[in-house]
Amino acid sequence: MAVQLPGTFMQRMKELLGSEEEYQKFADSYLDAPYGGLRINTLKIPVDSLLALSPFKLEPIPWCPTGFYTQEGVKPGKHPYYHAGLYYIQEPSAMAPVELLDVLPGERVLDLCAAPGGKSTQIAAKLQGQGLLVSNDLHPERTKALAKNLELYGVRNGIVLNENPDRIAAAFPGFFDKILIDAPCSGEGMFRKDEDMVKQWDPGTPAKYAAMQHEILQSAAAALAPGGTIVYSTCTFAIEENEGSIGEFLSAHPQFELIPVGGRGSFSPGFGEMAGAARLWPHRVKGEGHFMAVLRHDGSGRPEVEAESPLLAAARREKAPKGKAARAAGRGEEAKGKGGRASGKSGRSAVAGHSPLGEETVLAVYADFITEQLGMQPPGHPVLFGDHLYISPLPKEKLNGLKTVRPGWYVGQVRNGRFIPGHPLATALNPAESVRSLSLSSLNGEAVSYLKGETLAIPRERLSVKDGSGLKGYVLVCIDGYSAGWGKWQDGMLKNEYPAGWRWT
Numbered sequence: 001m002a003v004q005l006p007g008t009f010m011q012r013m014k015e016l017l018g019s020e021e022e023y024q025k026f027a028d029s030y031l032d033a034p035y036g037g038l039r040i041n042t043l044k045i046p047v048d049s050l051l052a053l054s055p056f057k058l059e060p061i062p063w064c065p066t067g068f069y070t071q072e073g074v075k076p077g078k079h080p081y082y083h084a085g086l087y088y089i090q091e092p093s094a095m096a097p098v099e100l101l102d103v104l105p106g107e108r109v110l111d112l113c114a115a116p117g118g119k120s121t122q123i124a125a126k127l128q129g130q131g132l133l134v135s136n137d138l139h140p141e142r143t144k145a146l147a148k149n150l151e152l153y154g155v156r157n158g159i160v161l162n163e164n165p166d167r168i169a170a171a172f173p174g175f176f177d178k179i180l181i182d183a184p185c186s187g188e189g190m191f192r193k194d195e196d197m198v199k200q201w202d203p204g205t206p207a208k209y210a211a212m213q214h215e216i217l218q219s220a221a222a223a224l225a226p227g228g229t230i231v232y233s234t235c236t237f238a239i240e241e242n243e244g245s246i247g248e249f250l251s252a253h254p255q256f257e258l259i260p261v262g263g264r265g266s267f268s269p270g271f272g273e274m275a276g277a278a279r280l281w282p283h284r285v286k287g288e289g290h291f292m293a294v295l296r297h298d299g300s301g302r303p304e305v306e307a308e309s310p311l312l313a314a315a316r317r318e319k320a321p322k323g324k325a326a327r328a329a330g331r332g333e334e335a336k337g338k339g340g341r342a343s344g345k346s347g348r349s350a351v352a353g354h355s356p357l358g359e360e361t362v363l364a365v366y367a368d369f370i371t372e373q374l375g376m377q378p379p380g381h382p383v384l385f386g387d388h389l390y391i392s393p394l395p396k397e398k399l400n401g402l403k404t405v406r407p408g409w410y411v412g413q414v415r416n417g418r419f420i421p422g423h424p425l426a427t428a429l430n431p432a433e434s435v436r437s438l439s440l441s442s443l444n445g446e447a448v449s450y451l452k453g454e455t456l457a458i459p460r461e462r463l464s465v466k467d468g469s470g471l472k473g474y475v476l477v478c479i480d481g482y483s484a485g486w487g488k489w490q491d492g493m494l495k496n497e498y499p500a501g502w503r504w505t
């Protein structure tokens, strides 16, 4: 056995699996190498296009139409496409819970335990830029990776919070259509992949996590809209944290039912009365151990929650405004109120500061930049933190009092009277949305040079410039046609604007 597993754990598994034959298959699965996978980011590229471009051999993962197995030894993180956000490297079984959440464009979705963002980026792809994604994690350090991943993957309608779930429920009672709880757990299902999880485990670990999961489930129930759906998932085998947590929740919340998914396709049934929950077993599928339960609210018994509040109705209506309305949104006419919380780019929560320049000035400089340099108007609510501007899917008042790591899509800042576009603005654009763009090849080393922060010699003919626009200004730099960052072109040279913290090493 490649991984040394605790004897008490193996004894528990023997009891859980019942037959000696099943247990032996389970134990033997630890001799296999863990499976690698990547999930195509359909916010940026359709599945067929990535498959046509892919330098790696990719094999479909049965439970996720955008997920593919990679071969042993392949390092997809060491390819320019990773830096263009074309795929997320994700353990195959971890792609299943969001498929069960069945997110539709335009919905309001909460990912309560979201860092580092694998499932949040998957949800964002399903929303296709419409509706709202709130991604939260309790641990401040972990929210940095979460925010960065959402930026790398070009998410425009995401908010990142660093909160206790009960405070989110208090701020958003009955608000979300779909909630994912990818719960903190004892991680037994990851033992083959991550030896640290083995070191942290002892026989008391499952009970400790079950208590935490109980609290998180309560908060999720309070934040769910009538008729909404919660998907609860763990990467552990322990009954206490799976069927146990769900059984206890269903007994205390009769308005919820367990939607049966266990026993279908690759999903094995849960144990006992929770057979409708789903398990992925490492000896039955090509992936690590997972548990999932789909919990649907029946829509009844919430007199205190309006079926659709005016705020929700506004969030639903948020589609790209055109013409004058878009200009008005770009000038931030909704954002003239005071207060609100946002955060600096460091990822630390902070009270939103007022711009020394004044909100109106920042928004006017931004509106000029957007009008002149981009062929699109991001819809949403401008939120200022100092001179840093975000476009939020929610009015900023809605985030008052919450530790907000990112109030929305970071579009840039005003410095010396000029608008400096943010890196996340670039990663979420497609070339048609920028008046100037340039595509670098992933094959001849120039994309890697750009990702390393080098200045590149680029002849004028290689720039794509929309009619009526000058050569001066920001260029959206793409890799094989997919946005990766900014550059500035002058006299045959491309000045590199790829941020230092993101560079290829």
Ligand SMILES: C[S@@+](CC[C@H](N)C(=O)[O-])C[C@H]1O[C@@H](n2cnc3c(N)ncnc32)[C@H](O)[C@@H]1O
Pocket (backbone or CB within 6 Å): 094, 112, 113, 114, 115, 116, 117, 118, 119, 120, 136, 137, 138, 139, 142, 163, 164, 165, 182, 183, 184, 185, 212, 216
């Ligand atoms: C299984 S991991 C989440 C993985 C993530 N969903 C993904 O796909 O990348 C569980 C996360 O829960 C967070 N966490 C732990 N306790 C929490 C709590 N009480 N509320 C919210 N998040 C919590 C941990 O910091 C950890 O990042």
